[in-house]
Amino acid sequence: MAELFTPFEKGQLHLKNRIVMAPMCQYSVTAKDGIPNDWHFVHYVTRAIGGVGLVIMEMTDVEPDGRITDYDLGLWSDDHIPAFARIIDAVHEHGAKIGIQLGHAGRKAEDAPQPVAPSAIPFPGERYKVPRALTVDEVQTMVRKFANAAIRAVKAGVDTLEIHGAHGYLIHQFQSPLTNQRQDAYGQDLARFGVEVIRAVKAVIPPSMPLIMRLSAVEYVEGGYGLSHTIELAKAYEAAGVDLFHVSSGGEGPIGSGGRPGTSPGYQVPFARAIREALHTPVIAVGRLEDPALAEAVIANGDADLVAVARGLLKDPYWPLHAATALRATPDVPKQYTRAF
Numbered sequence: 001m002a003e004l005f006t007p008f009e010k011g012q013l014h015l016k017n018r019i020v021m022a023p024m025c026q027y028s029v030t031a032k033d034g035i036p037n038d039w040h041f042v043h044y045v046t047r048a049i050g051g052v053g054l055v056i057m058e059m060t061d062v063e064p065d066g067r068i069t070d071y072d073l074g075l076w077s078d079d080h081i082p083a084f085a086r087i088i089d090a091v092h093e094h095g096a097k098i099g100i101q102l103g104h105a106g107r108k109a110e111d112a113p114q115p116v117a118p119s120a121i122p123f124p125g126e127r128y129k130v131p132r133a134l135t136v137d138e139v140q141t142m143v144r145k146f147a148n149a150a151i152r153a154v155k156a157g158v159d160t161l162e163i164h165g166a167h168g169y170l171i172h173q174f175q176s177p178l179t180n181q182r183q184d185a186y187g188q189d190l191a192r193f194g195v196e197v198i199r200a201v202k203a204v205i206p207p208s209m210p211l212i213m214r215l216s217a218v219e220y221v222e223g224g225y226g227l228s229h230t231i232e233l234a235k236a237y238e239a240a241g242v243d244l245f246h247v248s249s250g251g252e253g254p255i256g257s258g259g260r261p262g263t264s265p266g267y268q269v270p271f272a273r274a275i276r277e278a279l280h281t282p283v284i285a286v287g288r289l290e291d292p293a294l295a296e297a298v299i300a301n302g303d304a305d306l307v308a309v310a311r312g313l314l315k316d317p318y319w320p321l322h323a324a325t326a327l328r329a330t331p332d333v334p335k336q337y338t339r340a341f
Helices: 038-049 078-093 136-156 170-175 192-202 227-240 269-279 292-300 311-315 319-326 335-340
Strands: 008-010 013-015 019-021 054-061 097-103 160-165 211-216 244-248 283-286 306-309
Touching (some): 013 097, 019 319, 038 054, 038 078, 054 160, 097 136, 136 160, 136 192, 160 170, 192 211, 227 244, 227 269, 269 283, 292 306, 292 319, 306 311, 311 319
Parallel strands (some): 019 054, 019 306, 054 097, 097 160, 160 211, 211 244, 244 283
16 A cells, blocks of 8 residues: 555544645635635535545634734634534545644734734835734733634634744744844743743643644745754744644745745655654655655655645645555545546
């Protein structure tokens, strides 16, 4: 059997295969209220029908002004729970597991009247405003907002949660010396905010529910941090309660998907392997892994425990079924579609 189609278990999370749908913003909220709609329902449920083992819903924000745009999802109110539960229940009906990525855009919140950040340093680009530095009390309130969103996600029925600590958003901003120039405890310890968020979320989810954290392994800007910094962050985050790391890169400048550095297939896999070897913690590799043979090699070679596919699943909702066929495995085809296979 292809290694890509072997089961994976971590705590209460039992996956039928090693394929993850990476979180990708849809910018499709219709009323700017953060509530998922029919687009999101069809989008996520179709990938469950297509054979994905784990669906991770797009970055879902813990407060309205924490969204990248006003057209992003949120979990800052109990009013959001029923719409998420509808999607989650349907994904479960088709044999997949599902999680939600919780985050806050920080200085990259494009539609916020005034974004917030660790320090008052704007993101480069005309469409970005100068952020206001959070006070210590506001930082601690933000931690509670992450925990409250996690409570709502659990009520909606998720199997896991992912905290977004990558791609230049708020937690990443705290952990980067480029964007965190505070003189208080949150500047002296760049992992502190992330650690507090992890502990707060871990305290309100079921003990057996694994917690995922997405990290940018390196920053593609002059003076940006490298892999050794990320490994030290990951050690602190693991000690705080992270069970799996989802290893990406970039976000404080031109990110890899924008053409820097060269984005050849599998370009981020070495980062995932390095973190896996340093921490002995399961990792998810991501980054142009839509070639079935490459995805299989990542698992079979021990580079990562799970493979996340992003744009490949936008292009082909049934990518897992086609990957199984390409790898001469038996595709898990819904009975309604068996005549096609």
